[in-house]
Amino acid sequence: MSITIIKAGLFSTVQDTGRKGFQHLGINPNGAMDPLAMQIANLLIQNKADEAVIEFFYPAPVFRFNTAAFIALSGADFVATINDIPVPINHPIFVPENAVLSFTKKQSGHIGYLAIQGGLELNEWMNSYSTNTRAGAGGMEGRALQKDDELKLKASAIQKNSQSQLQVLPWMADTKGLYQTQSLRYLPGNEFSLLNTFSQQFMTNAQFTILADSDRMGYRLKGPALKCKKQIELISSGVTNGTIQLLPSGQCIVLLADHQTTGGYPRIGHIIQSDIPTLVQQSPGTIIRLIPVNMETAEKINNRQGQYLQQLKNACTLQLNAYHRH
Amino acid sequence: MKKTIAHIYALGDQAITIEWSSSISEEVNNQVMHSFHFFQIHPIEGVTDMIPAYSSLTLIYNPTIIRKQAMGGSPFEWLKKKLAALTAAPSINAKETEPIVVPVCYDTSLAPDLVEATQITGCSIEELIALHTSKIYKVYMLGFLPGFAYMASVHQQIQLPRKATPRKLVAAGSVGIAGEQTGIYPLEAPGGWQLIGQTPLKIFDITKEEPCLFKPGNWVKFEAITLEQFHQFNAA
Structure with missing residues (x-):
């Protein structure tokens, strides 16, 4: 009742929706970079939306299922194969015992997710399975997955799904409309007004390139150097997922899952939470466009995304129940 | 108020x-x-x-x-x-609690910036230690790293600027000063504060139910210990 990591991949970690309630101690939330993909993968196989999953980049890990399992992949499409047979993302999949799941090329997106029905049998650290590599806690011993790691599956995972054949179920989660193809939207931040005229003007329709030294702490953006009207020393205060900080160099960084809890750089904007999945799925070198929106729009989009996940959950339940009755 | x-x-x-x-x-x-x-x-x-x-x-x-x-x-x-x-409701004074006592060894072998600090401030090592241990500091906030407490305010005479080039690696337990702030690195991490000592205490311990020694609003007092006491502390 386990899976084994045959190949580690670039940076594969166990993540859930994040470690909540400890930011006042400087303990950052961690969690899936693309919480949407993580939840979709879970809902496809009737997991709780916040069940822990495996997050991975490309080169992706290779897994062996030591037991039959019911899984879903979402997020990036790294052209997965199970026993060398191609399988799609965003579909529920029955995996037979001893099957090997690997990935063949980086087709689209940047971060992939593997959810397994029932979830992983790990110890929680501070109410979460998310890996905090800095603290060395959470997930798999507080570190990225390594070759020969064996991840146990929760006992409940097994009984329902002992299929001896690989089978991709025909229904899928349609994620079009959840990810942006055009611009990413942001809310101007408290320090936006400190920017000089050029910088404010630029931010009305900004183009940036995602830099190679981007990681789970944040994506660094390359663009024209932005400046404030005058030099100003800010007192450290709270920052959050999606906060666009203006660094002294004039370049920006968007804070992501492993961000620090506080910061002292001007917060010129905040990517709306609904567009963070789109942002994190862009690889370094990609050009992105940012446009400002107001709170009303941001909240409307967020509400729509929440409704989509609810509908997806209901649809998956219906389909699976019908399938099991069949 | x-x-x-x-x-x-x-x-x-x-x-x-x-x-x-x-x-x-x-x-x-x-x-x-x-x-x-x-x-x-x-x-x-x-x-x-x-x-x-x-x-x-x-x-x-x-x-x-x-x-x-x-x-x-x-x-x-x-x-x-x-x-x-x-x-809009009237605020009250935060309740003062007993300070957490933190032993600090100010031996130069554990305090890579102590000598430089004496040059910047004009204080002797003894004076600097006396001033740093003379005050009870308030934990104004935590941030930067799990369990990293921003404490203030250090005596004007021993306020030090951040290092021009941050160190790539600061040892866990290192006690630093940056401006009027003082703090302790809970983990090995890069950092730019001037390091004037080290505590043998574990500031952040993932094996504990409450992994962070400090909470926002706590009061902290530093107590000088010898290098021998520092090593004994770890052995105990």
């Missing part, structure tokens, strides 16, 4: 910040701690995290849960109204 009008602003679409002042003072921070403790005792359903800082308090929220309470209205506007009503 004189009431400061708070500025409430959105920190994106899932966080809201109350800022009392744009300067650092104990009085302002008392207001931060008062509100922080108030919401710890009377949590708002849907608020998942709080980040108290020098002069502000940020609440992270789940908009779906807040929206229900707002009867389908804007989660941000609902929270903003609620916070404005609360922050």
Whole structure:
């Protein structure tokens, strides 16, 4: 009742929706970079939306299922194969015992997710399975997955799904409309007004390139150097997922899952939470466009995304129940 | 205490910040701690995290849960109204508690910037130690690293600028000064504070149910120990 990591991949970690309630101690939330993909993968196989999953980049890990399992992949499409047979993302999949799941090329997106029905049998650290590599806690011993790691599956995972054949179920989660193809939207931040005229003007329709030294702490953006009207020393205060900080160099960084809890750089904007999945799925070198929106729009989009996940959950339940009755 | 009008602003679409002042003072921070403790005792359903800082308090929220309470209205506007009503209430002085005593070894072998600090300040090592251990510091906020407490204010005579080039690796337990702030590195990490000592205490310990030694609003006193005591502490 386990899976084994045959190949580690670039940076594969166990993540859930994040470690909540400890930011006042400087303990950052961690969690899936693309919480949407993580939840979709879970809902496809009737997991709780916040069940822990495996997050991975490309080169992706290779897994062996030591037991039959019911899984879903979402997020990036790294052209997965199970026993060398191609399988799609965003579909529920029955995996037979001893099957090997690997990935063949980086087709689209940047971060992939593997959810397994029932979830992983790990110890929680501070109410979460998310890996905090800095603290060395959470997930798999507080570190990225390594070759020969064996991840146990929760006992409940097994009984329902002992299929001896690989089978991709025909229904899928349609994620079009959840990810942006055009611009990413942001809310101007408290320090936006400190920017000089050029910088404010630029931010009305900004183009940036995602830099190679981007990681789970944040994506660094390359663009024209932005400046404030005058030099100003800010007192450290709270920052959050999606906060666009203006660094002294004039370049920006968007804070992501492993961000620090506080910061002292001007917060010129905040990517709306609904567009963070789109942002994190862009690889370094990609050009992105940012446009400002107001709170009303941001909240409307967020509400729509929440409704989509609810509908997806209901649809998956219906389909699976019908399938099991069949 | 004189009431400061708070500025409430959105920190994106899932966080809201109350800022009392744009300067650092104990009085302002008392207001931060008062509100922080108030919401710890009377949590708002849907608020998942709080980040108290020098002069502000940020609440992270789940908009779906807040929206229900707002009867389908804007989660941000609902929270903003609620916070404005609360922050208008008179604040009280934060309750002072017994300080946490932190043993620090100021031996130069554990304090790579101590000699430089004497040159910058003109104090002898003994004077510097006396001044650093003379005050009881307040934990104004935590941030940067898990369990990293920003404490203030150090005596004017021993305030030190950050290092021009941050160190790539600072040992866990290192005690540093940056401006009027003093702090302890809970983990091995890069850092730019001037290092004047080291504590044998574990500031952050993942094996404990409460992994962080310090909480926002705590009081801390440093106590000088010898190098021998430092090593004995670890052996014990």
